[in-house]
Amino acid sequence: MQIFLCCQQALKKHNVPAYSFWESYFKQGIQEAGYQWLEAEGVDWAEGLVYMDREALNEWRKLTWNQVISSIKKLQKTRQVDLFLSYLFPKQVDINTVQEIKSLGIPCVNFFCDNVREFIRVPKEFYCFDLHWVPEYKALKMYEQAGLLYTYAPMPVWIAPHQRTCKHLENYGVSFIGSRDVQREMLLAQVIKSDVAVDIRGSGWRNDVSTSCSYKYQNQSLWQTSVNQVDMIATQGILPWVRKIQTKFLPKISNDILSNFVKETPNAVEYVTIIQQSMVCLGVNRYPSYHYPFFQPDTYSRMRDIEAPMMGACYLTEWTEGLDCLYELGEEIETYCTAEEMIEKIRSLQADPEKRRRMRCKVQKRALEEHTVAKSLKRITKTLGLS
Numbered sequence: 001m002q003i004f005l006c007c008q009q010a011l012k013k014h015n016v017p018a019y020s021f022w023e024s025y026f027k028q029g030i031q032e033a034g035y036q037w038l039e040a041e042g043v044d045w046a047e048g049l050v051y052m053d054r055e056a057l058n059e060w061r062k063l064t065w066n067q068v069i070s071s072i073k074k075l076q077k078t079r080q081v082d083l084f085l086s087y088l089f090p091k092q093v094d095i096n097t098v099q100e101i102k103s104l105g106i107p108c109v110n111f112f113c114d115n116v117r118e119f120i121r122v123p124k125e126f127y128c129f130d131l132h133w134v135p136e137y138k139a140l141k142m143y144e145q146a147g148l149l150y151t152y153a154p155m156p157v158w159i160a161p162h163q164r165t166c167k168h169l170e171n172y173g174v175s176f177i178g179s180r181d182v183q184r185e186m187l188l189a190q191v192i193k194s195d196v197a198v199d200i201r202g203s204g205w206r207n208d209v210s211t212s213c214s215y216k217y218q219n220q221s222l223w224q225t226s227v228n229q230v231d232m233i234a235t236q237g238i239l240p241w242v243r244k245i246q247t248k249f250l251p252k253i254s255n256d257i258l259s260n261f262v263k264e265t266p267n268a269v270e271y272v273t274i275i276q277q278s279m280v281c282l283g284v285n286r287y288p289s290y291h292y293p294f295f296q297p298d299t300y301s302r303m304r305d306i307e308a309p310m311m312g313a314c315y316l317t318e319w320t321e322g323l324d325c326l327y328e329l330g331e332e333i334e335t336y337c338t339a340e341e342m343i344e345k346i347r348s349l350q351a352d353p354e355k356r357r358r359m360r361c362k363v364q365k366r367a368l369e370e371h372t373v374a375k376s377l378k379r380i381t382k383t384l385g386l387s
Contacts, residue, residue, distance in 0.1 A: 006086040010046035028158040029373025040071035065097040090125035115139035137322025153376035166312030166361040175278035180204030190339035283317030309367040332363035
């Protein structure tokens with residue numbers, strides 16, 4: 001099967017949250033499944049995430065999708081494109097071109113992994129796709145209510161064969177890798193205050209100001225700020241706006257609490273090594289959102305919930321709906337709901353090396369057998385009647 005792939009490929013580095021690994025995970029996963037990926041040369045998909053100006057975004061979208069449809073039509077003359085597979089944000093989608101691709105007899109599937117955090121309802125730009133690859137259990141109801149065809153499949157993660165081992169030396173203690181946001185810093189500060197050492201790595205932790213995973217644009221005029229406030233109330237309601245105001249009065253986490261535990265951000269090789277060789281690898285599934293009270297944050301399963309198990313980590317992550325569909329909780333991974341429970345689980349795992357060893361191998365076996373890109377593609381092709 002030939003899969004035309006649009007998954008945030010880039011021609012240069014962009015100042016947007018991490019995206020480069022998606023290309024590797026999708027392409028390697030497709031190849032391991034026995035399929036072939038195709039792409040439009042010279043297209044920078046990640047660039048579409050940068051534009052805030054509507055005119056510039058429209059120009060990028062026009063240029064990009066013209067290249068895509070031209071490439072697909074050219075490929076159709078020499079070989080069959082069986083499937084169009086994308087990971088696109090709403091602002092990147094050109095509905096008319098997707099419809100044109102579908103008119104060529106090519107089913108179009110879009111993967112999106114931040115439905116819960118980004119949307120209240122499925123955006124209209126997504127309705128043009130034949131099928132939606134939804135990795136968040138909590139987002140399924142959203143697509144069901146919209147009457148759209150979807151398949152629930154794990155985050156697309158591919159781990160190199162030589163990294164698929166579970167008998168690791170434990171050269172690190174308790175580790176968390178991820179960018180800084182207000183929810184993560186509050187949680188980890190509570191744990192550290194309880195004399196549990198956690199090594200923290202990722203962007204933003206050495207700065208004085210918390211950052212979230214949303215794109216931030218500073219130096220706005222007073223007028224633009226006012227327009228944004230009005231727009232937020234109109235689109236999200238008064239309560240989220242009130243919560244946004246309230247966050248200005250929340251207690252700040254002093255960098256002094258965290259600074260001794262913040263380590264250098266790892267490169268790609270170190271990233272794998274740390275996850276595999278940590279005594280306990282932590283996942284945090286809460287996220288900043290004005291739709292929920294600050295001290296009762298929402299959660300959803302993240303990519304680390306697939307990635308760390310595939311690497312053979314001893315994995316402790318924040319409980320959220322759907323985790324029990326992926327793993328046997330307490331046997332393959334451990335979970336927590338509060339800082340106090342995280343502390344308790346960390347201490348329990350630290351005292352039980354045999355359980356850590358069992359968890360590593362059990363969860364890796366499950367992930368590599370059931371949660372691969374190949375398995376997800378088979379689910380997709382079956383749903384579309386392509387297999």
